[in-house]
Amino acid sequence: MNQPLGKDDLARLIAADIPDGAYVNLGIGQPTSIAHYLNPDSGVILHTENGMLGMGEIVAADQADGDLTNAGKQPVTELPGAAYFHHADSFAMMRGGHLDVCVMGAFQVSADGDLANWHTGAADAIPAVGGAMDLAVGAKQVWVMMTLFTKGGEPKLVPSCSYPLTGKACVTRVYTEVATFHITPGGVRVADTYGITFEELAERLDVSLIRTQ
Amino acid sequence: MNQPLGKDDLARLIAADIPDGAYVNLGIGQPTSIAHYLNPDSGVILHTENGMLGMGEIVAADQADGDLTNAGKQPVTELPGAAYFHHADSFAMMRGGHLDVCVMGAFQVSADGDLANWHTGAADAIPAVGGAMDLAVGAKQVWVMMTLFTKGGEPKLVPSCSYPLTGKACVTRVYTEVATFHITPGGVRVADTYGITFEELAERLDVSLIRTQ
Amino acid sequence: MRTRVTDALTAVTEVRDGDTVLVGGFGMAGMPVELIDALIEHGAGDLTIVSNNAGNGDTGLAALLAAGRVRKMVCSFPRQADSWVFDGLYRAGKIELELVPQGDLAERMRAAGAGIGAFYCPTGVGTPIAEGRETRVIDGREYVLAYPIRGDVALIRAHRADRLGNLVYRKTARNFGPVMATAATLTIAQVSEIVEIGELDPENIVTPSIYVDRLVEAPR
């Protein structure tokens, strides 16, 4: 029996699923690590919402250019064929449906593909949304990369999100350490499992699951 | 007594009234000729709606660059400090109220500043509006350059336009061969006359006129 | 998805009868003549063309009109000294005309490309252009509601491209190209020269490659 995926394995898996030549936005946090596993020959081009296509790798502080950062404000490089644009143009690109894939983290995803990833709803939390809502409505495919369970063991793939939404019915795939889910008009299909059986998964989630034949 | 103005004198007069440093759009047809009389030291910068600030003079066919034209599709030059932009940006500039002055021709202007300059309403005419409606709503000051009377002797400054409108209550000045009118909240003020008395003017127009003290 | 470099005829093979085609250019400046010639050869008809003008002289868009391929023109300024082809078709009742102010034409295509559902525009308030349309007063000013204009295909002309599909334009020939590239399902660009990746300065790209599906080199 296979094993649950480590964070790097999960990033590698998602990287391999991104189609050649795709224009992709990788959200801040964990999804950023996917870039490291993209095949340079794939022709995948990274978008960063602060105004760039053709973003390269994260660089160390001693190589940092303060004018060149990713959406998480980490210093990055520029690849040949890059292009810079302002924020209205960058978000027109996102909202207008031109990005092939975006990958974001999440607090919760619902069986209908609702996404909650910006606010826990806690009274003392300072809310911050950034570009997540724009990505949620804009990218052709919205993929989520997350752990399937909270530290307390609660499932994060849920019948209905209890946290405030980022976007409705937008998520098409959920990549977790124990399973990959495809959210389809027919329901939630388990595409792969890692170190867990379909039956165990079905028991731990309060969501109807479809088995891949 | 002074004389009615020739076309060149009228263009020279309007050029002199444009404030130093103003950003100006000169409409196709007669207003284009105003550019010729702008003082190079005035710092006036010409906008052309097909995507340029810093437009220079019209040039002869043998010096023409097919990629560089004014809104009337005549070949022009580029001045130092020019900038090119696309049509959505160009019309955002117009509509957003950033141009100080535009000067357009007109079929009719009403006493309230309504402008009619795109369509005679004739059944067999092919309508064409171009950027006139965008300029009418966008420029801080909309000035009209026209003859005061049609070839048939009908006044073109009227109580209410009979031709289809280009814009409502947008014209602030009307420059003609016999008089300059300022359209103000208080009414139509005659700023200057050329070869005609205020009384003669008042008699030939069906519009209440205010005499400049 | 990755931009494909091809010849003009191959580039336009996906145009279908009945398509809405956005055609760049302001008069002949920025007019993608070689792509239009290929479209004529390709044969698609019953087209709706969105372009600022309705053809000049006998080449480019005028030639497409003359070939009888266009059912409807959406434009701001059809009537020109050299628009005899359109004028003849229009007077003979052989072509429909939808007149759209020039700024609306640009902004409505931008809205299509930017995912905006509709917008309130001050242009044309109180004029025949606003008749029958929804209006609203916002902060004391009246606006007309304008909807996006989307293309099945955009045919545009730029100056140079890199092999990824990044485009730069030349002078006022830029005009509608960058906006149309964002507003069509399939964007086909002809350029005078295709250069290697890295030869265009990333600061100066006007149309990023994401908007360009097919790239055709047409030296001039």
Place this chain on the structure above:
Amino acid sequence: MRTRVTDALTAVTEVRDGDTVLVGGFGMAGMPVELIDALIEHGAGDLTIVSNNAGNGDTGLAALLAAGRVRKMVCSFPRQADSWVFDGLYRAGKIELELVPQGDLAERMRAAGAGIGAFYCPTGVGTPIAEGRETRVIDGREYVLAYPIRGDVALIRAHRADRLGNLVYRKTARNFGPVMATAATLTIAQVSEIVEIGELDPENIVTPSIYVDRLVEAPR
């Protein structure tokens, strides 16, 4: 009207108590630190600041907040690892926060600059951001109505300017600068270098001089 080249303190003298000030930058990239320092020295207070973030560390926007000059922040992402100044004021109830999604922030300022009265935006539909706002279904998709965000003043940082006020930016420090420049009554730009007229290529100007009222050289 003509762009005036001046020092930072002179540039900000027209900022008034209670003004809405658009402040460029995404984090520190593009943050007009010297202009903000001048604004602190100038002393205007009770400000509404529109900016993507709510200050980083103790300089720039964070210093303005720390000086107690800001009544309200309009931003998309206040909470950051180094936003301690804002966090403290917010938790103490000493500052208002209006959270706007990042793309709405950009597009609403663009609308202000472009003369658009309002627009239907798909962002935030079905989320708390849409609560109490007008929605409309267009072509089967739901949108929320969004209104322009105008500034009395914009403080932005660009890379180089010519003496006319044309601006070019550098890398992702471009971010909100070009949009904010269009959306304010008075736009003040700080640049690393001012060059002679004609030294910037007209094809590459990002912000044309028409949008720039005051120009301040702040070498770095």
